[in-house]
Amino acid sequence: MKIDDSIIKYCLKNVMFITGTAYAGKSTMVKRLAEKYNLISREENYHFNMTSKIAKPELFPNVCYFETMKDWQEFVNRSPEAYEKWIEESNLEIAEFEVAELIRVSKDRKVIVDTNIPVELLKNIADYNQVAIMLSPQSMAVEQFFNRDDADKKFIKEQIMKSKNPEKVMANYLEGIARVNNKEHYEKYRNSGFFTLVRDNIGVDTKEEVMSALALHFGLKEEEITKQY
Structure with a gap:
């Protein structure tokens, strides 16, 4: 069964999407905005609850890679090119699960999500004021990739x-991260036409300013004013 994008767009009218490159602050903003404005949040990799029960390797080979790989050494030793291809194809497969889950939870309440849905798909299923792009320089995305309190990355x-050979494997893995956050991908986000914020200094705390800008873009500031009166 194929569902027209206009139907999906209508069903996702209560969803706000945040996407972009690594270490740009996406997950932090999803958490903070959800807490402040009483939104349902769906954070990075939230789709696992559904994919682990439904996805089959013959239909979703990239989503099911962790089930079919030989071991974790195979995962961390893949070539940067293979890693980049896997990320891109996984995002396309995961989009179906994300859309289904977001339609399910957003019927009567607003939702904010740290999403992997590609921007070319978001253009068809969401309006401008529903999507925000958060970017960081490639060097920051790579250098800070493991410098966070994240169980999966640990x-x-x-x-x-x-x-x-841990040093060699680490260099190879980070090269894969670099490819995923390279100039081509960065420019695809930046030139998408969506509202965009760029993080260019990790030494300065801009959380409040960024959250305020996102709240204004998503129309949440109006709700804040309404609550005060």
């Missing part, structure tokens, strides 16, 4: 350290 780093 696990991957542990697997890299278990390899026979």
Whole structure:
């Protein structure tokens, strides 16, 4: 069954999407906005609850890669090109699960999501004021990738350290991260036509300013004013 984009767009009218490159502050903003404006939040990789029960390798080979791979050493030792291709194809497969989950939870309440849905698909299923792009320079995305309190990234780093040549494997893995956050991908986001914020200094705390800008873009500031009166 194929559902027309106009139907999906109508069903997603209560959803706000944040997407972009690594280490741009997406997950932080989703959490903070959800808390302040009483939104339902769906954070990075939230689709796992559904994909783990439904996805089959023959239909979703990239989503099911963790089930079919030999071991974690295979995962961390893939070429940067293979890693980039896997990320791109996974995002396309995951989009179906994301849309289904977001339609399910957003019927009667607004939702904010840290999404992997590609911008070319978002253009068809969401309006301008529903999408925000958050970007960071490639160097920041790579250098800070493992410098965060993230259980998944800590696990991957542990697997890299278990390899026979951790330094070589780490360099190879970070090259894959660099490819995913390269200029081509960066410019695709920047030139998407969506509202965009760029993080260019990790030494300055701009959380309040960024949250305020996002709230204004998503129309949440109006709700804040309404609550005060």
